[in-house]
Amino acid sequence: MEIQENVILKPFSTFKIGGAAQYFSKIKSTEDLVEALRFAQEKDLPVGIIGAGCNLIITDEGIPGLVIKMENQGIAFDSQVVRAEAGLSFAAFTARAHQQGLTGVEWMPSVPSSIGGGIRGNAGAFGGETKDLLKAVQVYRNDRIEEIDVTDLEFQYRYSTFKAKDNTDVILGGVFELQEGSVDDARGEVREFIQKKQANQPTGVACSGCIFQNYEGQILDENLIAEFPELAMFNEKSLIPTGYLIERAGLKGTKVGGVQVSDKHANYIINPGNDARYQDVLDMIAKIKATVKDRFGVDIKEEAVYLHQQMKNR
Numbered sequence: 001m002e003i004q005e006n007v008i009l010k011p012f013s014t015f016k017i018g019g020a021a022q023y024f025s026k027i028k029s030t031e032d033l034v035e036a037l038r039f040a041q042e043k044d045l046p047v048g049i050i051g052a053g054c055n056l057i058i059t060d061e062g063i064p065g066l067v068i069k070m071e072n073q074g075i076a077f078d079s080q081v082v083r084a085e086a087g088l089s090f091a092a093f094t095a096r097a098h099q100q101g102l103t104g105v106e107w108m109p110s111v112p113s114s115i116g117g118g119i120r121g122n123a124g125a126f127g128g129e130t131k132d133l134l135k136a137v138q139v140y141r142n143d144r145i146e147e148i149d150v151t152d153l154e155f156q157y158r159y160s161t162f163k164a165k166d167n168t169d170v171i172l173g174g175v176f177e178l179q180e181g182s183v184d185d186a187r188g189e190v191r192e193f194i195q196k197k198q199a200n201q202p203t204g205v206a207c208s209g210c211i212f213q214n215y216e217g218q219i220l221d222e223n224l225i226a227e228f229p230e231l232a233m234f235n236e237k238s239l240i241p242t243g244y245l246i247e248r249a250g251l252k253g254t255k256v257g258g259v260q261v262s263d264k265h266a267n268y269i270i271n272p273g274n275d276a277r278y279q280d281v282l283d284m285i286a287k288i289k290a291t292v293k294d295r296f297g298v299d300i301k302e303e304a305v306y307l308h309q310q311m312k313n314r
């Protein structure tokens with residue numbers, strides 16, 4: 001395990017934006033993690049955890065403290081129970097499960113997440129969520145390893161207990177219970193989901209993933225429903241796609257500095273030249289929030305997280 005100083009974080013974010021971490025370490029085992037956390041404790045440093053770097057916004061001004069990148073990628077099978085470490089990608093998890101004849105997570109490869117990040121944000125797509133087949137989470141808490149049953153954790157839409165401001169757990173991995181099924185059919189579903197994503201979402205360009213959560217609630221203004229009849233359907237589920245609101249507010253393709261609202265999907269802010277600044281992102285987010293509020297009367301909130309706000313003494 002190596003602790004590096006003044007490491008630029010831009011390459012570790014799918015947004016390709018970010019300044020230097022005061023200290024940085026790549027973790028490949030629990031032993032590495034313990035050593036890195038002890039280093040931070042001795043120096044009284046806040047610690048931030050990153051995985052695949054998706055849904056992550058990093059300031060250009062640098063991050064005081066220790067940033068840990070989880071690269072522990074172990075996986076073990078016991079019949080239909082699967083233990084996967086935090087740094088394993090969703091795509092690799094699904095591929096390994098299929099090799100064992102296990103199915104049920106075919107949406108996962110369409111999300112560029114790791115197991116740890118997926119658990120923390122309850123990542124999901126195409127009707128599936130990380131919590132659906134999750135049975136327990138292994139964490140490093142108060143200088144020891146604990147395994148927490150999923151019934152003792154709170155999961156909501158794009159939220160888990162681990163996102164609470166006072167939570168200092170480090171997710172080491174998850175325990176999932178999958179199901180036996182037709183792997184050929186499952187792989188076909190994976191291909192179908194990825195094709196749908198490529199058709200409807202930006203690929204091959206730097207971005208953070210969906211920048212906002214979908215709006216949980218209803219828009220009942222009769223004039224707006226008459227103008228945008230799809231709202232009636234969304235209201236039935238009390239969940240309105242934020243991309244729909246942003247697009248109907250006329251913001252698709254809007255540029256601010258080096259960032260742009262994607263022409264493919266309005267809930268994606270892209271960094272097409274890989275030269276955008278953190279302030280560009282803040283300005284774009286503020287513009288989108290204000291425009292959607294003015295047009296539809298609702299407040300939308302970020303799904304992406306800010307790394308400097310995640311730095312905690314652990």
